[in-house]
Amino acid sequence: xxxxxxxxxxxxxxxxxxxxxxxxxxxxxxxxxxxxxxxxxxxxxxxxxxxxxxxxxxxxxxxxxxxxxxxxxxxxxxxxxxxxxxxxxxxxxxxxxxxxxxxxxxxxxxxxxxxxxxxxxxxxxxxxxxxxxxxxxxxxxxxxxxxxxxxxxxxxxxxxxxxxxxxxxxxxxxxxxxxxxxxxxxxxxxxxxxxxxxxxxxxxxxxxxxxxxxxxxxxxxxxxxxxxxxxxxxxxxxxxxxxxxxxxxx
Ligand SMILES: [Fe+2]
Numbered sequence: 001x002x003x004x005x006x007x008x009x010x011x012x013x014x015x016x017x018x019x020x021x022x023x024x025x026x027x028x029x030x031x032x033x034x035x036x037x038x039x040x041x042x043x044x045x046x047x048x049x050x051x052x053x054x055x056x057x058x059x060x061x062x063x064x065x066x067x068x069x070x071x072x073x074x075x076x077x078x079x080x081x082x083x084x085x086x087x088x089x090x091x092x093x094x095x096x097x098x099x100x101x102x103x104x105x106x107x108x109x110x111x112x113x114x115x116x117x118x119x120x121x122x123x124x125x126x127x128x129x130x131x132x133x134x135x136x137x138x139x140x141x142x143x144x145x146x147x148x149x150x151x152x153x154x155x156x157x158x159x160x161x162x163x164x165x166x167x168x169x170x171x172x173x174x175x176x177x178x179x180x181x182x183x184x185x186x187x188x189x190x191x192x193x194x195x196x197x198x199x200x201x202x203x204x205x206x207x208x209x210x211x212x213x214x215x216x217x218x219x220x221x222x223x224x225x226x227x228x229x230x231x232x233x234x235x236x237x238x239x240x241x242x243x244x245x246x247x248x249x250x
Contacts, residue, residue, distance in 0.1 A: 015205065024050075026060075026202040032195035034065065034166055035140035037186050037208055040091040040119040041229045042222040045186045046130065046211030052176040056200035063173045064184060064191045067136045070165040071126060082161060083126050083217055087143040088225070091119040120225040122147065124216030125161065129187050135217060137165055140190045165190055176204070187211060 015021040024031060038044040050062070074082060125146070127138050139162050146154040173194075174182055184191065186208070193202075214222035224230040 020207055022206045022208075024204045024206055026197075026200075030195050030202075031191075031193045033141040034162065034190045034192045035142055036067075036138060036190050037206075039089045039123060039138060039140060039142045040121055042121050042123075042213045042224050044211055044214070045208035047209040048184055048186050049207045049209070050182045050184075051205050052178050052180040053205055054201045054203040055176045055178050056197035056202050058200075059194060059197035060200070060202045061173045061175050061194050062182070062191055062204075063171050063194060064189045065166050066170045066172075066188065067138065067165055067190060068129070068132075068134045068188050069170050070161075070167070071135050071137050073167075073170075074164060078160075078164075079126075081157075082137060085125040085157065086122055086147045086216075087125050087139060087158075088145045088147060089121050089123055089142040090144045092142065092144070118226040119229050121222055121229045122225055123214045123222040124218075124220065126217055127187070128215045128217060130212050130215070131187075134188065136188055137161060138187075138214065139165065 015023040036044065037048050071079065071082070123138055123143075125137060125139060125143075126135050128134075129136050139158065143158065145151065146157050149157065174180070193204075216222075
């Protein structure tokens with residue numbers, strides 16, 4: 001069964017000889033902050049697929065948090081607050097804790113790409129899942145600021161909601177073996193790789209599957225705020241949207 005159209009990562013080069021496989025090598029950076037993939041563009045992935053290539057003997061698990069359960073567990077008063085919030089998502093290097101210091105061959109390329117094109121998108125914090133219709137909380141480390149409130153208020157509100165998403169009750173970990181393939185619903189989860197394997201090698205490879213432009217509970221779409229994000233929105237309209245639209249009709 002085809003999940004949809006794959007798409008290369010907008011700010012990272014694809015693995016040599018492939019169109020859309022992202023090589024995630026701990027030598028170049030570690031996805032050790034909570035995030036949903038590529039939320040700095042309006043049409044971020046619907047699914048992600050990850051394969052274990054080089055796995056450390058101890059540690060390096062990936063952990064996912066259920067953002068549907070997180071929303072449902074919010075007290076009604078906080079749910080209605082979250083329903084009204086929008087967040088500015090931007091591409092940044094802080095996804096990879098040590099990215100600026102790492103010296104692997106792809107680290108400089110990643111830094112150049114991230115710094116050369118600005119990717120900024122405004123998303124509703126509570127979105128309607130494109131396949132299930134469930135309400136989900138979309139935040140994570142690409143969410144840089146909540147809109148319409150001060151920086152201090154944004155930091156407090158973000159921490160409150162993000163902490164709720166990453167409660168232990170909402171999590172599931174995966175202990176990798178070489179060759180494992182994991183598929184997840186990007187629109188209903190956040191994830192991170194646990195950075196507890198020291199200097200051991202860790203390589204996983206990812207493909208993301210196109211998703212539609214985000215939709216809030218009032219029907220408003222996520223909005224590109226920069227050139228890079230606008231390109232993504234246009235590309236989705238042009239081709240990936242056909243695949244996502246087909247999925248939506250099922
Ligand atoms: Fe990721």
